[in-house]
Amino acid sequence: MNIFNKTRTFIYRNARPLDLARWQYHFESGSKEAVLAALAAYQNDDGGFGHALEPDAWNPNSTPIQTWTATEVLREIDFTDSSHPIISGILRYLANGRDFNGNFWYTVVKSNNDYPHAPWWHTESDSTCHNDYNPTACLAGFIIRYADQESKIYQLGCRIAKEAYDSYLTGDLLGDMHTACCYIRLWQYCEESGVTDLVDLSALMERLKKQVKNSITHNTTEWETSYICKPSQFFNTRNSIFYPDNKDIADYECDFIERMQQEDGSWSIPWGWGSYPEEWAVSKNWWKCNGVILNMLYLKGMGKL
Numbered sequence: 545m546n547i548f549n550k551t552r553t554f555i556y557r558n559a560r561p562l563d564l565a566r567w568q569y570h571f572e573s574g575s576k577e578a579v580l581a582a583l584a585a586y587q588n589d590d591g592g593f594g595h596a597l598e599p600d601a602w603n604p605n606s607t608p609i610q611t612w613t614a615t616e617v618l619r620e621i622d623f624t625d626s627s628h629p630i631i632s633g634i635l636r637y638l639a640n641g642r643d644f645n646g647n648f649w650y651t652v653v654k655s656n657n658d659y660p661h662a663p664w665w666h667t668e669s670d671s672t673c674h675n676d677y678n679p680t681a682c683l684a685g686f687i688i689r690y691a692d693q694e695s696k697i698y699q700l701g702c703r704i705a706k707e708a709y710d711s712y713l714t715g716d717l718l719g720d721m722h723t724a725c726c727y728i729r730l731w732q733y734c735e736e737s738g739v740t741d742l743v744d745l746s747a748l749m750e751r752l753k754k755q756v757k758n759s760i761t762h763n764t765t766e767w768e769t770s771y772i773c774k775p776s777q778f779f780n781t782r783n784s785i786f787y788p789d790n791k792d793i794a795d796y797e798c799d800f801i802e803r804m805q806q807e808d809g810s811w812s813i814p815w816g817w818g819s820y821p822e823e824w825a826v827s828k829n830w831w832k833c834n835g836v837i838l839n840m841l842y843l844k845g846m847g848k849l
Contacts, residue, residue: 547802547805547843548849551809554809554833555836562586563837570837570840579617580623584629588606590642591637592606592637593610594606594610596827596830598613600662601656602661603659604659606637607655608679609665611683612682612683615683619729626691639696647680647704651678651679652664654667661817662817663818678722680726681708681723682733685701685733686701686733687701688733689734702742705730705734706742709730721759724752724755725778727748731748752786757790760775775790776838780841781846801839802848811835811836813832
């Protein structure tokens, strides 16, 4: 059985409805509507997302990280209808001031503690873990891309984006790879929106190209057992602006993916919770399904599928 058929079998045996719909959209001519219908099940009345959409936190309440995860799904299927209830709901959640301290949407919220979760989503206070632009830079970009330009939330998005940009251009390149991804999204959203007077998109792009090259783990012996940064963290197509500077290591990842596939069609997950063993067993399988989709999209985008 080839790599594609093995992954397909794993998805059909293990995926939750959302990931099955994502798989079918990308590889079996499935519809965006099916993905949206499955995604909507995770959206709360306030417009935000919860319910373990991001599988490491089973908090049913809306949180910025879970809501950011929803924006990534929308981007993955290239869905851009700002009038759709999912997008308008996200904007409503971001505008309500909850889980926001005036400069950052909270990376971690205290209500996570009440439900099974990974240790990095635990906090003892609603005033901690809120000075990072993960996911704030991305959420600001999302607002700029989809909000009415006459709205208060649009003005807020512009202010936060400018603050994020200024912080990034004057900081070092040693930041977290997840935060770097949020800045990539900010750049993409601003470019797609035609916003040219808010930030210097060319300067941001050049900074990001350096960030990506600096962040990728080139010691490939660490790839098999450690939670490290691979090219697929930042791009999954040869058309990406980040591919030319990272061609060799990006091509190597294709070989790595093919070589490391497990017998059941999945790939190993290089992290764990250390608590809630029963729930982690479920979440681990959800992460494997996500990994299957992302790996196949990477091979497809790199011309290997």
